[in-house]
Amino acid sequence: MKPIATTRSSMNIATGKLAVWWVLVSEIVIFGGVLGSYIMNRIAHVEWGEQASHTNTWAGAFNTFVLLTSSLFAVLAHQAAEKHDGKKAAQYLYYTCFGGLIFLIVKSFEWAHEIREGFVIQSGGFWGYYYVAAGLHGFHVLAGMLVMLWVADSAKKNQDLHRVENVGLYWHFVDIVWIFLFPLLYIAK
Amino acid sequence: MANHHDTHDHHDGAHAHHDEGWFKKYFWSTDHKIIGFQYMFTGMLLALLGAFMAYVFRMQLAFPGQAVPGWGVVSPGQYNMLITNHGSIMIFWVAMPVLIAGFGNYIIPLMIGADDMVFPRLNRLSYQLFFVSVLLLIASLVVQNGGFGGAWTAYPPLSANKDFNLTPLGSSLWLGAVAVEFVAFLLGGINFIVTAMNARAPGMKAFDVPIVVWTIVIASILFMASVGPLVAGAVMLLFDQLLGTSFFNPNRGGDPILWQHLFWFFGHPEVYVVLLPAMGIVAEVMTVFARKKLFAYKTVIYTIVATGVLSFFVWAHHQFVAGIDPRMANVFTVTTVLISIPIAEMCFVYIATLYGGSITLSTPMLWALAFMAEFMLGGVTGIYLGSSGADIFFHDTYFVVAHFHYTFFPIAIIAVMSGITYWFPKMFGRHMNDFWGKVHFWGTIIPFNGIFIPLFVLGAAGEHRRIFDYHSFPHLATPELQSLRIIATVSLVVMLAFQPVFLVNYIVSMFRGPKADKNPWKANTLEWTADSPPPHGNWAELPNCYRGPYEYSVEGRELDYWPQNEKA
Ligand code: HEM
Ligand SMILES: [Cu+2]
Numbered sequence A: 001m002k003p004i005a006t007t008r009s010s011m012n013i014a015t016g017k018l019a020v021w022w023v024l025v026s027e028i029v030i031f032g033g034v035l036g037s038y039i040m041n042r043i044a045h046v047e048w049g050e051q052a053s054h055t056n057t058w059a060g061a062f063n064t065f066v067l068l069t070s071s072l073f074a075v076l077a078h079q080a081a082e083k084h085d086g087k088k089a090a091q092y093l094y095y096t097c098f099g100g101l102i103f104l105i106v107k108s109f110e111w112a113h114e115i116r117e118g119f120v121i122q123s124g125g126f127w128g129y130y131y132v133a134a135g136l137h138g139f140h141v142l143a144g145m146l147v148m149l150w151v152a153d154s155a156k157k158n159q160d161l162h163r164v165e166n167v168g169l170y171w172h173f174v175d176i177v178w179i180f181l182f183p184l185l186y187i188a189k
Numbered sequence B: 001m002a003n004h005h006d007t008h009d010h011h012d013g014a015h016a017h018h019d020e021g022w023f024k025k026y027f028w029s030t031d032h033k034i035i036g037f038q039y040m041f042t043g044m045l046l047a048l049l050g051a052f053m054a055y056v057f058r059m060q061l062a063f064p065g066q067a068v069p070g071w072g073v074v075s076p077g078q079y080n081m082l083i084t085n086h087g088s089i090m091i092f093w094v095a096m097p098v099l100i101a102g103f104g105n106y107i108i109p110l111m112i113g114a115d116d117m118v119f120p121r122l123n124r125l126s127y128q129l130f131f132v133s134v135l136l137l138i139a140s141l142v143v144q145n146g147g148f149g150g151a152w153t154a155y156p157p158l159s160a161n162k163d164f165n166l167t168p169l170g171s172s173l174w175l176g177a178v179a180v181e182f183v184a185f186l187l188g189g190i191n192f193i194v195t196a197m198n199a200r201a202p203g204m205k206a207f208d209v210p211i212v213v214w215t216i217v218i219a220s221i222l223f224m225a226s227v228g229p230l231v232a233g234a235v236m237l238l239f240d241q242l243l244g245t246s247f248f249n250p251n252r253g254g255d256p257i258l259w260q261h262l263f264w265f266f267g268h269p270e271v272y273v274v275l276l277p278a279m280g281i282v283a284e285v286m287t288v289f290a291r292k293k294l295f296a297y298k299t300v301i302y303t304i305v306a307t308g309v310l311s312f313f314v315w316a317h318h319q320f321v322a323g324i325d326p327r328m329a330n331v332f333t334v335t336t337v338l339i340s341i342p343i344a345e346m347c348f349v350y351i352a353t354l355y356g357g358s359i360t361l362s363t364p365m366l367w368a369l370a371f372m373a374e375f376m377l378g379g380v381t382g383i384y385l386g387s388s389g390a391d392i393f394f395h396d397t398y399f400v401v402a403h404f405h406y407t408f409f410p411i412a413i414i415a416v417m418s419g420i421t422y423w424f425p426k427m428f429g430r431h432m433n434d435f436w437g438k439v440h441f442w443g444t445i446i447p448f449n450g451i452f453i454p455l456f457v458l459g460a461a462g463e464h465r466r467i468f469d470y471h472s473f474p475h476l477a478t479p480e481l482q483s484l485r486i487i488a489t490v491s492l493v494v495m496l497a498f499q500p501v502f503l504v505n506y507i508v509s510m511f512r513g514p515k516a517d518k519n520p521w522k523a524n525t526l527e528w529t530a531d532s533p534p535p536h537g538n539w540a541e542l543p544n545c546y547r548g549p550y551e552y553s554v555e556g557r558e559l560d561y562w563p564q565n566e567k568a
Helices: A015-044 A048-052 A057-082 A086-116 A126-156 A162-187 B022-026 B032-062 B076-111 B120-142 B168-198 B211-242 B256-290 B297-313 B326-354 B363-386 B388-394 B398-428 B434-460 B479-512
Strands: none
Touching: A015 A126, A015 A162, A015 B168, A015 B211, A015 B256, A048 A126, A057 A086, A057 A162, A086 A126, A086 A162, A126 A162, A126 B211, B022 B032, B032 B076, B032 B120, B032 B479, B076 B120, B076 B168, B076 B211, B076 B256, B076 B398, B120 B168, B168 B211, B211 B256, B211 B297, B256 B297, B256 B326, B256 B363, B256 B398, B297 B326, B326 B363, B326 B388, B363 B388, B363 B398, B363 B434, B398 B434, B398 B479, B434 B479
């Protein structure tokens, strides 16, 4: 039996959506901590620029493009859900997931290459932050994909369509984090 | 079970759960009250562990080198482990779970007139994660090479390098325990915030919400907004420990001071995370036992928010001797002194609430008054520490230890006792014994001052806080100073000796105490309109709200209270 509390809406905002916003607040400070530490260190250490020059800007740019496109699909999924078209919403969510998958594949090729070159997390300086920041982000991409598959599964049956928007919000956030990571880790050399 | 939960006046909540097994009822429950108890009892058990640790290391300080009854001779490594885990346990596994998660879970839905949290299963998961963190913590104490001994602040390089701390497993398990616990409280916090925002009783506006709910919610927001960088930092520190990275290793280009920033950016707001709920509990108790409206309710809320915002800009007052730029030290001195303004204002507001009231000195009220008096000493000594010049001397002396115990003890023990004795009739439907309650009160408060006033003196005399045996420092090993240490330790033993009074009173009253009716204190807030104890679902019919929570002694009314759910 569902408690009545779960059905109330004193603020006139759906409970699930409110919760997603608070999740994002806590995520912002987590990434804020990593990136703030990185930026302060980066300013203090000019030599990190040389280390950063080994990252593959083109791979990063391609991934940016992939993520932005996947976010577009998340928006289309939301629109379909608004029109109560669960089938279509699920379809678009699968496209979004596919974008995430490509992103992770590209990422793993990059990392494999860098590790072969000897740039590992223990190499210190820039590399520590590179792996932690991108790794934390990649972990969020993966988590988002899993949640999205689960949401798509019920959306297909036209159930819980409000979740399509919520997972989309989260996906946009993951996207925005990457928009910060890309210049900080790939462009600034 | 009938599927008519969408009708407003359903009745099966109260008796739908009778046939569930014991395990399901108490360990797998999604009922906010049970989860509140889980947090509260786990926290109280760990408080016993933390107290035992304090007893052992205080005995070592008073009678160095002698076998401690119940432990034996304390080795230097054990001493560090005991101090470290005493602090970690009392803050992360006692203050947080009892004060925020325990009371928060129990009272938020009841006070806002809801039948549960908005995410009951998330709530259960939160406790389960918390429980895992307790297991990790216990494991960290018993593994090979012993528990972590690098202080609750875990400064690197000591914490990062096993060649320095000598506890490879203990350090990593301790860090893992803290990290898992943070995740548990993040989940719980989101639940609290969204519940208070969205699940209020019909008619309950934001400014009809009792102060204690406001403070717990704002504390959850502060926690959420400050803990992120430390979560990231904990991952980095764990990598330093396990993978040999060098985020905090100065030998290889890392920066140990970075950890201090990440830690205290969380650590200082954290003191307000625990302070605010304590202030909230005290506000509820004071209004009820003074039969007066809370003075300046809205101003209190704005003040809480202001305190919360300011608390993000004071953290470096913990780092005045860490080599930060003296100009930055000046800035942080100013912000630190600034933050004492809203806190002082809250104290004045509470005094104004008491002024002219008809005060009953019941056990909860005694605890609430003691909270004000003792916390004030803690707050005032903070101003000395916040002045960067004075802190160069005071830093890492027992003056600091006395300061933060005069803040944390009132928060984690005194205010919690006030809350426990106040809500006990609601929680268990019976009364605690008032006489033994008062015996316990005096038996705790007097020795508390006996412990920590000597520590102020010792700290001012230059006693450094991380020394195992002062015999190696002749100017600190004088008989005068040693006798102060003995006074502190004896007071601690006396205080601990009085705690069984509470435990027995608590447990016996739970089963044998005189029956309590719905509203024994004649209070206004909604939890007192539910049965004592409230059934699953809290009310047969959820209440509506018609007014603010503090309408006591309203002129022209026969009764001196006016429950929030009463129509006119
Ligand atoms: C709200 C309740 C408070 C709590 C729970 C609290 C807690 C603490 C704790 C735990 C420490 C020790 C840090 C360490 O391990 O070195 C500490 C130190 C300090 N506190 Fe407080 N405090 C409170 C209020 C205040 C206030 C009101 C002020 C100033 C106006 C203040 C200023 C300081 C300063 C400057 C230090 C650093 C001392 C040092 O390490 O040298 N605190 N406090
Ligand atoms: Cu502080």
